[in-house]
Amino acid sequence: MIKYILIFIALVGLAWLLWPLTKDFSTPEQLNSIASQYVSGSVTDLNSPNVVTSIVVTYRGLDTLGEVTVLFLATAGVGFLLKKKSGSRSQRRDGSEILQSGAGFLAPLIMLFGVYVFTHGHLSPGGGFQGGVLIASGVLLMVMASTSFRFSHLLIQLTESLSGIAYVIIAILGVILLGANHFLDPRILPLGNWLSLFSAGAIPVIYSFLGLKVGAELSAVIESLSADGGEE
Amino acid sequence: MPWLKTRRRKMSSIIAMTVLALFCLIAAVYAVLTKKTINAVIASGVISLTASIMFLIYAAPDVAMTEATIGAGLTTVVFLYALKQIKSDKGDSDD
Amino acid sequence: MIMLVSGFLLVLIGIWAMLTRKNIIRIIIGFSILDTGIHLIIVAVGFVKGGTAPILDNALLRVPTSVDLSAAVSRVVDPLPSALVLTAIVIGLAVTALLLSFAIRLHKYGRSLDIDVYEEQKW
Numbered sequence: 001m002i003k004y005i006l007i008f009i010a011l012v013g014l015a016w017l018l019w020p021l022t023k024d025f026s027t028p029e030q031l032n033s034i035a036s037q038y039v040s041g042s043v044t045d046l047n048s049p050n051v052v053t054s055i056v057v058t059y060r061g062l063d064t065l066g067e068v069t070v071l072f073l074a075t076a077g078v079g080f081l082l083k084k085k086s087g088s089r090s091q092r093r094d095g096s097e098i099l100q101s102g103a104g105f106l107a108p109l110i111m112l113f114g115v116y117v118f119t120h121g122h123l124s125p126g127g128g129f130q131g132g133v134l135i136a137s138g139v140l141l142m143v144m145a146s147t148s149f150r151f152s153h154l155l156i157q158l159t160e161s162l163s164g165i166a167y168v169i170i171a172i173l174g175v176i177l178l179g180a181n182h183f184l185d186p187r188i189l190p191l192g193n194w195l196s197l198f199s200a201g202a203i204p205v206i207y208s209f210l211g212l213k214v215g216a217e218l219s220a221v222i223e224s225l226s227a228d229g230g231e232e
Numbered sequence: 233m234p235w236l237k238t239r240r241r242k243m244s245s246i247i248a249m250t251v252l253a254l255f256c257l258i259a260a261v262y263a264v265l266t267k268k269t270i271n272a273v274i275a276s277g278v279i280s281l282t283a284s285i286m287f288l289i290y291a292a293p294d295v296a297m298t299e300a301t302i303g304a305g306l307t308t309v310v311f312l313y314a315l316k317q318i319k320s321d322k323g324d325s326d327d
Numbered sequence: 328m329i330m331l332v333s334g335f336l337l338v339l340i341g342i343w344a345m346l347t348r349k350n351i352i353r354i355i356i357g358f359s360i361l362d363t364g365i366h367l368i369i370v371a372v373g374f375v376k377g378g379t380a381p382i383l384d385n386a387l388l389r390v391p392t393s394v395d396l397s398a399a400v401s402r403v404v405d406p407l408p409s410a411l412v413l414t415a416i417v418i419g420l421a422v423t424a425l426l427l428s429f430a431i432r433l434h435k436y437g438r439s440l441d442i443d444v445y446e447e448q449k450w
Contacts (some may be wrong), residue, residue: 004347007346011339011342014342015335017450018335018338022331022335025328025331027374029375031401031403031405034407035405035406035407038406038407039406049384050381050382050402052294052381055406055407056410056414060410063411063414067417070418071421074418078424078428079430081429124382125297125380126294127294129413129416130298133298133302133305140306140309174294175272218306218420220308221424222306222313225310225424250329253332256333257336257337261361261403263356264347264353269350269352269353271354272353273352273356276356276360279363279442283363286333286367287367290404291374291378291404292373292409292412293382293410295366298417299363302416302419303416307420310424310427311427314427314428314431317431318352318440
C-alpha cells in the first residue's frame with residue numbers, strides 16, 4: 001500500500017515540475033536564426049528541396065553516424081541473445097492460401113517502393129530510414145507467408161557491412177577531396193539541376209547506402225525474433 | 233494544400249486535434265489497465281497510429297511517414313513475435 | 328499546444344505503467360508509450376503559426392524557375408526538430424527489440440514473466 005502512495009507522490013511531483021513548461025509556451029511567429037540559415041543554405045549551397053534531408057545528411061551528419069552505430073549495436077545484441085543451436089526443430093506453419101498468393105504478388109512491389117523512397121529522398125518526403133523500413137516490411141511479408149523461405153544470412157551480413165563501410169568512405173572522401181573542414185560534405189559530386197534525380201551532390205548516394213543498411217539490419221532482427229531464426 | 237491558408241482551417245484542425253488527442257489518451261489508459269497482454273500490444277499500435285496523424289496535421293510529413301511504418305507496423309510485429317516465442321515454451325499467466 | 332499537453336500526459340502514463348506493472352511485457356509497453364510521448368513533445372515545440380511543411384518546391388517558392396528565398400523562410404515550420412525525431416524513432420525501435428530479446432532469455436531461464444521472481448538473482 002505504501003508503494004502505491006509513493007508512486008502517486010512521485011507522479012504528482014513530476015507533473016508539478018512539468019507544468020510551468022506547458023503554461024508559458026506559445027508558438028512562435030517566425031523561424032529562429034539557425035533554422036532560417038539551414039533553409040536558405042539548403043537551396044543555395046546544396047540544391048536540395050527537402051530541408052529535413054539536407055539537415056540529416058549534411059548539417060547534422062555526425063548524429064546520423066552515431067545513430068548508425070547504435071542501430072548496429074542493438075542488432076548485434078539481438079542476434080547474440082537469440083542464438084539457436086543448429087538442428088533445432090522448425091515450428092512455423094505455412095500461411096494460408098490468400099497469404100501465399102498475395103505475398104508472391106506484393107512483396108516485390110513493396111521492395112520496389114522502398115527503393116523508390118530512399119533514392120528520391122531529397123525531392124519528396126522520405127529518405128533512407130523510411131525506405132529501409134519498407135524493405136524490411138517486404139522481407140517480413142515473405143517470412144510470414146511460407147516456411148520454405150530462407151533468407152541467406154551471408155547476403156544480409158554482406159549488405160550491412162558493405163553499406164556501412166561505403167558510408168564511412170564517402171564521409172572521408174569529403175575530407176580528402178575538399179579540405180579539412182568538409183567531413184561528410186555532399187559537394188564532392190556535381191550539384192546538378194533543381195528537382196532532377198541526380199542532383200544535390202552525394203546526398204542520394206549517402207541516403208541509398210543508409211537505406212540499404214537499415215533495411216538489412218531490421219530484416220536480421222525480424223529473422224532472429226521469428227521462431228526459426230538465429231545464426232551462429 | 234490551399235486550405236491551409238484560410239482562417240477556417242483553425243477551427244477544423246482544433247476539433248480534429250482534440251478528437252485525436254482524446255482517442256490517444258483513452259488508448260494509453262486502456263493499454264495499462266487491461267487484463268490480457270495482447271490487448272495492450274494492439275493498443276500501443278493504435279497510439280502510434282494516432283500520433284502519426286497528429287504529426288501530419290502539424291506539418292511534419294517525414295516524421296509522420298516514419299512513425300506510421302515503424303510504430304504502427306514493425307513495433308507491433310516485434311511484440312507479437314516475442315509473445316509467440318514466450319508462449320511456445322509453456323503456457324503462462326498474464327498480469 | 329494540444330499536442331504538447333498530450334505528449335506530457337503520455338509521458339506520465341508511460342512512467343506510471345513502468346512503475347506499477349509486474350509483467351515484463353507490460354513494462355516494455357510502458358517504455359514504448361513514454362518514447363512516443365517524448366517524440367510528440369519535440370515536434371510540438373517546432374511548430375510555427377500558419378506554417379507549412381519544410382519541402383521547398385516551386386509552388387512554395389512562388390516563381391517558376393528561379394528561387395526566392397525570403398518568401399520561403401517566412402512560411403515553413405522549423406525543420407530541425409523533425410530531423411532529430413526521425414533518428415529517435417528508429418533508435419526507439421532498436422532498443423525495444425533489444426529489451427524484448429532480454430525478456431525472452433529471462434523467461435527461458437526462470438520460467439516466469441513476473442519480475443518479483445527475479446528479485447534475488449545474483450549474477
